[in-house]
Amino acid sequence: VLVVGVGNRRVTADALGPRSAGGVLVTRGLAPQNEAASLGLREVACVSPGASGATGIPLVQLLAGVVRAVKPAAILCIDSLCTSDPARLGRTVQISDTGLCPARPESGKCITRAMLGVPVLAVGIPTMMEADEAVGRPGFVITPRELDSVVKKGSNLLALAINKALQQKLSIAELCYLAN
Numbered sequence: 167v168l169v170v171g172v173g174n175r176r177v178t179a180d181a182l183g184p185r186s187a188g189g190v191l192v193t194r195g196l197a198p199q200n201e202a203a204s205l206g207l208r209e210v211a212c213v214s215p216g217a218s219g220a221t222g223i224p225l226v227q228l229l230a231g232v233v234r235a236v237k238p239a240a241i242l243c244i245d246s247l248c249t250s251d252p253a254r255l256g257r258t259v260q261i262s263d264t265g266l267c268p269a270r271p272e273s274g275k276c277i278t279r280a281m282l283g284v285p286v287l288a289v290g291i292p293t294m295m296e297a298d299e300a301v302g303r304p305g306f307v308i309t310p311r312e313l314d315s316v317v318k319k320g321s322n323l324l325a326l327a328i329n330k331a332l333q334q335k336l337s338i339a340e341l342c343y344l345a346n
Contacts, residue, residue: 167208167209167210167211167238167239167240167241167242167332168210168211168212168213168229168232168233168236168238168240168241168242169187169190169210169211169212169213169241169242169244169328170183170187170212170213170214170215170225170229170241170242170243170244170277171183171184171185171186171187171188171212171213171214171244172184172225172243172244172245172266172277173217173245173246174216174217174220175214175216178293178309178313178314178317179246179293179294179307179309179313179317180217180246180293181246181317181321182244182245182246182290182291182293182317182320182321182324183214183243183244183245183246183290184214184216185317185318185321186244186320186321186324186325186328187212187213187214187244187325188214188321188325189321189322189324189325189326189329189345189346190210190212190325190328190329190345191210191329191332191333191341191344191345192210192211192212193207193208193209193210193333194209194210194211194236195211206333206334206335206336207333207335207336208332208333210332210333211236211238213229213232215228224275225275225277226275226276226277226281226282229241229277229282230281230282233282233283233284238284239284239285240284240285240286240287241277241282241284241285241286241287242286242287242288242289242328243265243266243277243286243287243288243289244288244289244290244324244328245266245288245289245290246290246291246292246293246294246317247260247290247291247292247293247294248292248294248295248296248307249292249294249295250295250296251295252295252308254292255292255293255294255295255308255309255310255316256291256292256293256310256312256313256316256320257292258291258292259289259290259291259323259324260288260289260290260291260292261287261288261289262287262288262289263285263287264278264286264288265277265278265279265281265286265288266278266286266288289324289328291316291320291324293309293310293313293316293317293320294307294308294309295307295308295309296308325345326338326341326342326345329341329345
């Protein structure tokens with residue numbers, strides 16, 4: 167499985183993906199594949215490429231190259247999400263098996279099975295809400311007052327949940343030890 171931390175770690179409201187990915191137990195390359203399998207470990211690789219504005223490479227193009235090289239069975243994208251309901255800010259986890267699309271899907275930047283040739287799962291927590299209508303100007307967002315805590319606790323929660331889902335034979339204590 168290829169885990170992808172989507173977002174910009176320098177912008178708190180967009181840092182959930184990279185921070186979560188930092189807590190994922192990476193097992194690819196630790197041992198020969200047959201040895202890892204005999205230990206009950208699933209092969210996991212992880213990338214957190216940062217914002218395309220910083221790399222100059224659109225995420226879907228970057229992932230296409232990684233998919234060709236790594237040949238994962240599936241991709242799991244972790245991202246900060248936008249919500250239209252303020253009650254969901256920092257309080258829900260969204261999981262999707264249809265890929266990951268930005269708030270404006272017409273941008274053509276969706277990461278899907280059709281684009282990459284492997285199943286794409288997405289998981290995230292809403293960390294922002296568009297506030298265009300509330301303030302009467304485009305481009306404004308609302309974040310929870312406790313955004314730093316939401317991102318810190320949310321990224322820890324998602325990393326541990328992903329580790330447990332991917333490495334089911336390991337205990338929570340073993341996963342916490344190995345992932346740190």
